[in-house]
Amino acid sequence: MxxxxxxxxxxxxxxxxxxACGTTPVPSAKDSANVRTQYVLPEEPCDPTSIDCGxxxxxxxxxxxxxxxxxxxxxxxxxxxxxxxxxxxxxxxxxxxxxxxxxxxxxxxxxxxxxxxxxxxxxxxxxxxxxxxxxxxxxxxxxxxxxxxxxxxxxxxxxxxxxxxxxxxxxxxxxxxxxxxxxxxxxxxxxxxxxxxxxxxxxxxxxxxxxxxxxxxxxxxxxxxxxxxxxxxxxxxxxxxxxxxxxxxxxxxxxxxxxxxxxxxxxxxxxxxxxxxxxxxxxxxxxxxxxxxxxxxxxxxxxxxxxxxxxxxxxxxxxxxxxxxxxxxxxxxxxxxxxxxxxxxxxxxxxxxxxxxxxxxxxxxxxxxxxxxxxxxxxxxxxxxxxxxxxxxxxxxxxxxxxxxxxxxxxxxxxxxxxxxxxxxxxxxxxxxxxxxxxxxxxxxxxxxxxxxxxxxxxxxxxxxxxxxxxxxxxxCSPRHKVEVEVSELGGDASVGLKTSGALNFDTVKNLSGTSASGRLNVSNLMSGGDDEIKVSASAYDPGFLKRYRWQVRVKVFVDNVERLNEYRSCTGCHSQDPVFIIGANSTTGTVNLNYGY
The missing domain is CATH 3.90.840.10 (Thiol-activated cytolysin superfamily/Thiol-activated cytolysin, alpha-beta domain)
Structure with missing residues (x-):
């Protein structure tokens, strides 16, 4: 033979x-010079790794x-x-x-x-x-x-x-x-x-x-x-x-x-x-x-x-x-x-x-x-x-x-x-x-x-x-910790952003409307493994006739399903706030720190 x-x-x-995926960018809660809008997860056919669509x-x-x-x-x-x-x-x-x-x-x-x-x-x-x-x-x-x-x-x-x-x-x-x-x-x-x-x-x-x-x-x-x-x-x-x-x-x-x-x-x-x-x-x-x-x-x-x-x-x-x-x-x-x-x-x-x-x-x-x-x-x-x-x-x-x-x-x-x-x-x-x-x-x-x-x-x-x-x-690579962010108790709109170690700008992970809660956002696969930062911003809303504008937001961070951070902020008579929180997180070490809170 x-x-x-x-x-x-x-x-x-x-x-x-x-x-390309053909996804339309979703604007952040408030335009900011240090925010770069990115595609939002988990919509199909694209997600945060939007260039990776089939x-x-x-x-x-x-x-x-x-x-x-x-x-x-x-x-x-x-x-x-x-x-x-x-x-x-x-x-x-x-x-x-x-x-x-x-x-x-x-x-x-x-x-x-x-x-x-x-x-x-x-x-x-x-x-x-x-x-x-x-x-x-x-x-x-x-x-x-x-x-x-x-x-x-x-x-x-x-x-x-x-x-x-x-x-x-x-x-x-x-x-x-x-x-x-x-x-x-x-x-x-x-x-x-x-x-x-x-x-x-x-x-x-x-x-x-x-x-x-x-x-x-x-x-x-x-x-x-x-x-x-x-x-x-x-x-x-x-x-x-x-x-x-x-x-x-x-x-x-x-x-x-x-x-x-x-x-x-x-x-x-x-x-x-x-x-x-x-x-x-x-x-x-x-x-x-x-x-x-x-x-x-x-x-x-x-x-x-x-x-x-x-x-x-x-x-x-x-x-x-x-x-x-x-x-x-x-x-x-x-x-x-x-x-x-x-x-x-x-x-x-x-x-x-x-x-x-x-x-x-x-x-x-x-x-x-x-x-x-x-x-x-x-x-x-x-x-x-x-x-x-x-x-x-x-x-x-x-x-x-x-x-x-x-x-x-x-x-x-x-x-x-x-x-x-x-x-x-x-x-x-x-x-x-x-x-x-x-x-x-x-x-x-x-x-x-x-x-x-x-x-x-x-x-x-x-x-x-x-x-x-x-x-x-x-x-x-060594196994990483699972890092999740939960945003709740909203009055107006809010957004969650992530800036990986060495990056100059925050990328938008999720935009939230009205009183909705985010559930737990698993951001682990978006993190670099270094000292990353998570940002939460809030938009002011009108609570009703003759009432003053205000905003409110609670953020929780979980590492391997264990709550590591729980913070709440609100403001009456305030404009939108960007950021409300900046949270340091490292998926390699599992550490979480509040770097900034309004």
């Missing part, structure tokens, strides 16, 4: 658009029923750990995302256009000039397969966290790219220096479509049904995508879109860089969008767990009809002069060996992080308990995560990113623990289907492999 272990997968979201999965909004160009994605058939998927991938000799296909055993055993695209092509005995050129180029060149390894150096502690710099050499299983300008599709020509070692950027090899053969496509959506093949002529990205859309429509008309399993994995990680290494992804290709989504994780003075859930549904492959890549990709007008022109432009040479995309896998994926003040072991255990509840519920089991585990997940700071489905994943869904709901059966626009992975081959028929060196800072 041909060894597929050195398969290169690239995860792409060419159609994903990261968008994005990228699809069009958003409520489903309105199937449209004329909609396809139906069946619900997940099961939920299983990613370790099972990796074990199957090793047994079959394919990458994990390919191993997740619902009909992977048929794909491996069958023969046809969809299968030939994932196997090394037969090399003919006679060669033309272009083939000789490529053979010589690969004899001169070198493709590096670096051995995995890791070095770490302790760093000075920060905000109650132990720090460690880690340098890792790895061989990623999947090259993830969230670049909306991605040029990857079956038949695309790609420069190899980035594919192999991450040098520079992911760049195309620019050959006009007039020098390309039409791209023959096959899909495993319906191995025996009509409409299994298509031809993209001219050989352009737009035409390939058009033909893939036509094949999906044919599958939809034959009810051939299969249900597929969802696979789950979680890791404690202090940054997206660390999580990507542990998930077998290439962090250098992730793109600015997802880097921004998870950028604050690396500076959090709390522990974090990353979760990835993916579902592979079907694949589309290029069929070279038994030819070598050079003979199958280019027509008779393509000659040695064209190869020399590519070399002159630096698009191919012995240090930049050429590759092409042989197939792509479509499906859905969800990535999110949960950051909490509890220990990394406790957070990891709570995440795994909630996952187990999802897994057993899908399988008809009765296991239920404990109230404590659910509380840890519900109170965590959430950052989320998803693609390949109709609606954007929301923070509320992640906190509720209903993670599998993102993979529910649904009618989706054809345009929302996303490629999850691309297989790349070199022009000498070998699978392209990756070696990457990644650096990150690992943070291991």
């Amino acid at each position: 041909i060894d597929f272990r050195l398969r290169l997968a690239l995860v792409s979201t060419a159609l994903v658009a990261l968008s 994005s990228g999965g699809g069009g958003g909004g409520e489903p309105t029923g199937p449209g004329p160009d909609d396809v139906y994605l069946p619900a997940a058939t099961s939920l299983a750990p990613m370790s099972e998927l990796r074990q199957r991938a090793q047994q079959l000799g394919v990458s994990p995302l390919t191993a997740g296909l619902p009909n992977i055993n048929q794909v491996i055993s069958a023969s046809g256009p969809a299968q030939r695209g994932m196997q090394a092509q037969t090399v003919p005995t006679s060669a033309n000039d272009t083939q000789d050129y490529v053979n010589q180029l690969f004899r001169m060149g070198q493709w590096t397969n670096g051995a995995p390894g890791q070095n770490s150096v302790p760093l000075p502690p920060d905000q109650g966290c132990d720090l460690e710099r880690v340098d890792v050499t790895s061989n990623p299983e999947d090259l993830v790219s969230f670049d909306p300008s991605s040029m990857l599709y079956p038949g695309a020509l790609v420069q190899g220096q980035y594919v192999n070692l991450g040098v520079g950027a992911l760049n195309p090899i620019n050959v006009p479509s007039t020098l390309r053969k039409p791209i023959a496509l096959g899909t495993d959506l319906y191995l025996s049904a009509t409409g299994q093949t298509a031809t993209a002529n001219p050989a352009t990205m737009n035409e390939v995508n058009t033909q893939i859309g036509n094949m999906i429509r044919t599958a939809q008309s034959q009810n051939a879109l299969p249900g597929a399993a969802v696979y789950f994995e979680s890791f404690t990680a202090s940054s997206l860089n660390e999580a990507a290494v542990k998930m077998g992804l290439d962090v250098h290709a992730l793109g600015a969008g997802i880097q921004t989504r998870f950028s604050n994780v690396s500076s959090d003075a709390r522990n974090t767990v990353f979760v990835r859930m993916n579902q592979s549904i079907f694949r589309v492959a290029q069929d070279l009809n038994g030819n070598t890549p050079v003979q199958g990709l280019f027509n008779s007008s393509f000659g040695v002069n064209d190869l020399n022109a590519l070399a002159a432009r630096g698009e191919i040479d012995s240090a930049n060996l050429p590759t092409y995309v042989s197939d792509e896998v479509f499906g859905r994926m969800l990535v999110f992080s949960l950051s909490s003040n509890v220990s990394s072991q406790e957070l990891d255990a709570s995440v795994k308990a909630v996952y187990r509840e999802n897994e057993e519920k899908k399988a008809g089991g009765s296991f239920t995560a404990s109230a404590h585990d659910k509380q840890v997940v519900n109170e965590a700071v959430v950052r989320v990113f998803g693609w390949g489905g109709l609606a954007d994943p929301t923070i509320s869904v992640i906190r509720s623990g209903s993670w599998l709901s993102y993979f529910d059966g649904q009618n989706v626009p054809l345009s929302s289907l996303k490629p999850l992975s691309f297989t790349l081959r070199r022009w000498d028929n070998q699978l392209a492999t990756m070696t990457r060196t990644t650096s990150y800072t690992k943070r291991t």
Whole structure:
């Protein structure tokens, strides 16, 4: 059996658009030069970590029923750990995302256009000039397969966290790219220096479509049904995508879109860089969008767990009809002069060996992080308990995560990113623990289907492999105290603000109206772990005819459910007061002090 272990997968979201939450700031009780308004918690779809709202999965909004160009994605058939998927991938000799296909055993055993695209092509005995050129180029060149390894150096502690710099050499299983300008599709020509070692950027090899053969496509959506093949002529990205859309429509008309399993994995990680290494992804290709989504994780003075859930549904492959890549990709007008022109432009040479995309896998994926003040072991255990509840519920089991585990997940700071489905994943869904709901059966626009992975081959028929060196800072933080603020006995409006250690301004945590009480506001996950300050302000109100304006407010602060501060202030014949209280609080030490009281 041909060894597929050195398969290169690239995860792409060419159609994903990261968008902000669209939340309107709520004004504070009283405008002040030292108050900077921030989004208010816990409204959905955003909360105090408003930039961390889910994005990228699809069009958003409520489903309105199937449209004329909609396809139906069946619900997940099961939920299983990613370790099972990796074990199957090793047994079959394919990458994990390919191993997740619902009909992977048929794909491996069958023969046809969809299968030939994932196997090394037969090399003919006679060669033309272009083939000789490529053979010589690969004899001169070198493709590096670096051995995995890791070095770490302790760093000075920060905000109650132990720090460690880690340098890792790895061989990623999947090259993830969230670049909306991605040029990857079956038949695309790609420069190899980035594919192999991450040098520079992911760049195309620019050959006009007039020098390309039409791209023959096959899909495993319906191995025996009509409409299994298509031809993209001219050989352009737009035409390939058009033909893939036509094949999906044919599958939809034959009810051939299969249900597929969802696979789950979680890791404690202090940054997206660390999580990507542990998930077998290439962090250098992730793109600015997802880097921004998870950028604050690396500076959090709390522990974090990353979760990835993916579902592979079907694949589309290029069929070279038994030819070598050079003979199958280019027509008779393509000659040695064209190869020399590519070399002159630096698009191919012995240090930049050429590759092409042989197939792509479509499906859905969800990535999110949960950051909490509890220990990394406790957070990891709570995440795994909630996952187990999802897994057993899908399988008809009765296991239920404990109230404590659910509380840890519900109170965590959430950052989320998803693609390949109709609606954007929301923070509320992640906190509720209903993670599998993102993979529910649904009618989706054809345009929302996303490629999850691309297989790349070199022009000498070998699978392209990756070696990457990644650096990150690992943070291991001590558990923090839970700090809660309760505001009550209001006459007029009031607001609660927080200024973290080293910050210049207070951020608004909650605005309160009239005589309402705040309940207990858990501000722990907003605190830095240093000497932070909590501010309470009050607005004056008119108590009635011929009565003087006044304000009143009571504030209580609880640490680990124990009352540590209880203060009341009121004023008759007064204007609004900002601040009424400034309270010092440290979630690392659990200390609370009244720094100022009106």
